[in-house]
Amino acid sequence: MRRGCAGRRMMAEPIRIHYTVTGDDFTQAGTASADLKSRLRTMGFPADVIRKVTISLYEGEINLVIHAGGGEIEVTVSGDRIKLVLSDSGPGIEDIELAKREGWSSAPDEIRSLGFGAGMGIPNMIKYSDSFDIQSTPGVGTVVTMEINC
């Protein structure tokens, strides 16, 4: 019997999970991340893998809420990796290199007063995922793709 990284039995089929994130709703922000975290725990993934997934997805989810007017999250859980695809039809990002920079944020004051806007969300995603890609077209939207290996 082949075994996945977590010592679990290799999944026969990848599991797909979909979340819809509502824009500008700070009462629901983080719900998808919390749900995925508890599912991965139930599936027996190791704590360090869950932590990486949780941080990466949380930052992406919050960006959908704050910057994009909401969006969609597609999660694919396989035995050896977890793939996260976050897509939105928001304003897009003019300068992606700038957006990736630690400390750069376009968040307005009222968002900052909630504790967001450190400009560390994308840097966290880059740091905690094993592969990170961001595609964005101003006026069209943004797609962030991340993979976490286990």
Place this chain on the structure above:
Amino acid sequence: MNTDELAAKCGFRKLTEAPPKEIEGAFAGDLLSWAMSRVSRGDAWFTVMGNLNAVAVAALSDCACIVLCHGSALSQDALERAVREEIVILATEEPVYNAALASGIVNR
């Protein structure tokens, strides 16, 4: 030291009646993206952020407790979420630095 013992040692008020959790380290800061990546499982998190998003970060990071400093308020929706998710929230009038120092927690 667990969160009940921390509360007793430093005179922090307990805002939730969640079961005590063992403390293994500490983090101080208010910016949520910093906290999200730096708060480790079992940490006491010293902050002035008492909103729903701080409670969400506390839950996601499995911290031992939030220590709400400077007499900062905990919002009603944050309190309800914390009670539901059994997150320990302690409160003090002390500034973040003083509260963290008084705790005596040392990060390995």
